[in-house]
Amino acid sequence: MERGLKIAVMGAMGKIGQPLSLLLKQSPWFDEIAVHDTANPKGLALELNHVDTKSVVTSHEGEKGHATALKNADIVLIVAGQPTEVTREHRAEESFTTNFHLVMDISKSIATTCPQAATVVVSSPVNSTLPIACEVFKKVNRYVDPCKMFGLMTLNVIRANTHLAEVLQMDPEMMDVPVIGGNSPTTAVPVLSQSKPCAHMTTEEVIKITRAIQGAGDEVIRAENGKSSAILSIAYATARFAISLAKALNGVEGIKECAMVMSNVVADVSYFASPLQLGLSGIEKNLGVPDLTSYECCLLETALPFLKTDIEQGERFIGEAIKVRAV
Incomplete structure (x- = not known):
């Protein structure tokens, strides 16, 4: 029997948080959706409670x-901040x-209040913010559960599914393209x-x-004249991953998603995105790096130095922040 879960959306009043909260409200897998922000989200909660689910x-x-x-909370989604994508032409430091x-x-509040929750980091740039979250857990609890810390990769997956389906003239919902490496144009490797x-x-x-x-x-940013990034697709991708995670935590078998996690599947790379089998404890099994073609191997070799950086x-940010606070 399925168990209704509590999911917390941290940054719910942002451009991603609002459509994400609406998508989650439509899902039967959650009993409570806690919307949080520095700006009062009371109106958002009131309006969403009018949705008849x-x-x-x-x-x-x-x-x-x-x-x-x-x-x-069973699941926490960190979507706070600016949804700026990392591109060669567009780096908003x-x-x-x-x-x-x-x-x-x-992350400090999660580690203090609900360290058992599955935490999904969506705030950009995920290649850096996931390590920040994990390092904070280590500082607060001296332990971080590697099976319950995720960096969102689903946006890359749905883009890969859509582009490949268009070329093959197939239904995008029938496609499943694994994406490995990291969450940026220079580090994401679609394994077609x-x-x-x-x-x-x-x-x-x-x-x-x-x-x-x-x-x-980049294409979305250009279409928006540099004023915005992918908002709705990030919200959809986040909701999709959260729902997959909720199903797995409820014992539904066969749930597989790609995500960036603490990993040793690639030597000397401490965080890496790969296909995962999800289960009751979060990550049931890291499926590792799929078999790659020579072209995909070259893509991965090119991506790794950027990912490490x-x-x-x-x-480095966490190390410096802790030094400042100590002073």
Whole structure:
């Protein structure tokens, strides 16, 4: 029998948080959706409670609201901050610093209030913010459960599914393309050779699709004249992963999703995105790096130095922040 879960949306009043909360309200897997933000989300909660589904939306504001939003949470989604995608042409360092501080503070509250919860880091850039969250857990609890800390990769997966389905003239909902590496154009490696159903393509077609997947965020930014990033697709991807996680925590078998996690599947890389089998304890099994073509191997080799740099950026931020607070 399924158990209704409590899910907390940290950053619910943001551009991603509001549509994400609506999508979660439509899901039967949650009994309570706790919406939290520094701005009062009371109106958002009130409006969402008018949606005629079983879950109840509760509102929580500010630093004092952390404890009530997170108490007894089964899943926590960190979507606070600016949804700025990391691209070669578009690096908003100021936004990143803001996001880093928000993720750090929220992670501290999670580690204090509900360390048993499955935590999904969505705030950009995930390659750096996931390590920040994990390092905070280590500082607060001296332990972080590697089976319950996730960096969102589903946006890359749904883009890969959509682009490949368009080329093959198939239903996107029938596609499943694993994406490994990290969550940025320079680190995300779509493994088209392992798509399901199997796709037979020329090398030229594979290169073209791969570039389209990796450049999808840039395309959205250009279409928005640089004023915005992918908002609705991130919200959809986050809701999709959260629902998959909820099903797995309820004992539904066969749930597989790609996510960035603490990992040793690739030597000298402490965080890596790969296909995962989800279960009652979060990650039931890390399925590791799929078989790769020579082209995909080259993509991964190119991605790893960028991924390591991003991870180090997050770890360095925590180290410096702790030094400042100590002073």
